[in-house]
Amino acid sequence: MTPVLQVRGLVRDYGGGAVLRGVDLDVAEHEVVALIGASGSGKSTLLRCVNLLEELDDGQVFLDGVDVSDPRADADAARRRMGIVFQSYNLFPHMSVLDNVTLAPRVVHGVERADAEERARDLLDRVGLGDRADAYPDQLSGGQQQRVAIVRALAYEPRLLLFDEITSALDPELVGEVLTLVRDLAAQGRTILMATHEMGFARQVADRVCFLADGVILESGPPEQVLGAPEHPRTQAFLRRVIAAGRL
Amino acid sequence: MSADLHQPSALQRERVAYRRSRARRSTLVAFLSTVVFAVAAWLALTSSPGWPRVRESFLDVDAALRALPGVLDGLWLNLRVLVVCEVLILLLGLGLAALRSLRGPVWFPLRALATGYVDLFRGLPLIICLYLVGFGLPGLRLTGVPTDPVVLGCVALVLVYSAYVSEVLRAGIESVHPSQRAAARSLGLTHGQAMRIVILPQAVRRVLPPLLNDFVALQKDCGLISVLGAVDAVRAAQIESARLYDFTPYVLAGLLFVAMAVPSARLADWAASRATRRRGGAP
Ligand SMILES: Nc1ncnc2c1ncn2[C@@H]1O[C@H](COP(=O)(O)OP(=O)(O)OP(=O)(O)O)[C@@H](O)[C@H]1O
Ligand SMILES: [Mg+2]
Numbered sequence: 001m002t003p004v005l006q007v008r009g010l011v012r013d014y015g016g017g018a019v020l021r022g023v024d025l026d027v028a029e030h031e032v033v034a035l036i037g038a039s040g041s042g043k044s045t046l047l048r049c050v051n052l053l054e055e056l057d058d059g060q061v062f063l064d065g066v067d068v069s070d071p072r073a074d075a076d077a078a079r080r081r082m083g084i085v086f087q088s089y090n091l092f093p094h095m096s097v098l099d100n101v102t103l104a105p106r107v108v109h110g111v112e113r114a115d116a117e118e119r120a121r122d123l124l125d126r127v128g129l130g131d132r133a134d135a136y137p138d139q140l141s142g143g144q145q146q147r148v149a150i151v152r153a154l155a156y157e158p159r160l161l162l163f164d165e166i167t168s169a170l171d172p173e174l175v176g177e178v179l180t181l182v183r184d185l186a187a188q189g190r191t192i193l194m195a196t197h198e199m200g201f202a203r204q205v206a207d208r209v210c211f212l213a214d215g216v217i218l219e220s221g222p223p224e225q226v227l228g229a230p231e232h233p234r235t236q237a238f239l240r241r242v243i244a245a246g247r248l
Numbered sequence: 249m250s251a252d253l254h255q256p257s258a259l260q261r262e263r264v265a266y267r268r269s270r271a272r273r274s275t276l277v278a279f280l281s282t283v284v285f286a287v288a289a290w291l292a293l294t295s296s297p298g299w300p301r302v303r304e305s306f307l308d309v310d311a312a313l314r315a316l317p318g319v320l321d322g323l324w325l326n327l328r329v330l331v332v333c334e335v336l337i338l339l340l341g342l343g344l345a346a347l348r349s350l351r352g353p354v355w356f357p358l359r360a361l362a363t364g365y366v367d368l369f370r371g372l373p374l375i376i377c378l379y380l381v382g383f384g385l386p387g388l389r390l391t392g393v394p395t396d397p398v399v400l401g402c403v404a405l406v407l408v409y410s411a412y413v414s415e416v417l418r419a420g421i422e423s424v425h426p427s428q429r430a431a432a433r434s435l436g437l438t439h440g441q442a443m444r445i446v447i448l449p450q451a452v453r454r455v456l457p458p459l460l461n462d463f464v465a466l467q468k469d470c471g472l473i474s475v476l477g478a479v480d481a482v483r484a485a486q487i488e489s490a491r492l493y494d495f496t497p498y499v500l501a502g503l504l505f506v507a508m509a510v511p512s513a514r515l516a517d518w519a520a521s522r523a524t525r526r527r528g529g530a531p
Contacts (some may be wrong), residue, residue: 053434080436090428091431094453101446104436107441108437156436230369
């Protein structure tokens, strides 16, 4: 079966030397892939390129076998089939939680307002935010905002979920509530590509871990292997630093 | 929310009483100093050698009453011009700001056109624009070109003010963090949808105070269409003044313009204070 996502030879250069220099990556249906790597290694850039928020300087991105990075392809249509959640939530501050969540279904997918709201309330209920549907983002805690952002990305049933360090802006005691939600999503069989600094979490939830360094995927495999017994010296050095920082 | 009401302690009650007495004192001082200043200004004015003649030709109540109907008629025209122009300026300004915010080399011609327009009409003095549009356009004798001075005056006002307003709106658009655009696009919204639903509402909220300020300025600049011969409040005052051999109609028209601007100014203040409190106002 064709993987949901295929990245081939992806290059991204902001003008000061390539950040990504030929990334190859597959994410199969129902697979959860964790992307790890040092700060500045290009994890966010990779996710943004996959979501076509950045222009590629070379290479291709296939979604369900179709090259969506082709300039002739409809990028908006491709984005509609992916949901991305950012490190800094990026909720729309002038809209209520409910409007944030129903925006894409209503405007992009043509769902009736009543139907979209019913579904949104149901989703919010499931993440424990049913009573905050009419609040505005700045009235919520960071963890609550991030859960809303995840629900917003789920609201239109995307084929692929992209999570960019969705817990790194949160206070430690709020990390748990968001990780629990991601764990549920993984258990439901969602297809997820997530950049993360939470190695323990990656080990528990991910089917595969990819280590990004020097603009390429240096090492990739099951979490026990990549995190437990890495082959590449760069991976070993990275994990030693992570352990020294107390994050494993 | 809270079940039982908090009873202030003796300490807090004493503090409240102190703050209140301070506030009373400041109010009293402000009031007295205002009265002293007003009396001094009034004495200086009325003791000046030319005062009796100025009072007669600028502050003649009788002349003011006789000029009032004509000036009010003119002011009604100003008001209608104002409303129509405001709508057109907002629409054109939005269009220009949107054009100037387009990214990518494909849009260069449109962007350059909008930039040229803004540069031209922001630099051109309104009065010159009024003359060029008001006397130049009809001079071409093209069919379909309006000759009504009111319409031509509106065209000139819209040309100049839309350039200002578009810059204010563009500043607002650019103050919205790019991550908001990214979030909107990632949901599958097109560029236009992201602009209309996510970026513009936040941008407008932030620039509402300067925007309203521009509209207060427009309110009085509406009086300039009189140079084209439109019988607005200024022109009416001029006519009445010539009829009555008295300058009072000008003072009357001036006071009416000020009276018209005060509500807008208060509205602008209110919007400004609301924008600072309101969510989505600041990044
Ligand atoms: N818009 C941009 N313009 C120029 N350079 C950029 C831009 N965005 C990112 N970069 C550079 O690209 C490199 C990779 O950035 P990226 O944000 O993808 O790293 P990251 O792996 O997500 O890091 P972190 O773990 O800190 O989030 C960095 O060196 C960064 O400075
Ligand atoms: Mg990042």
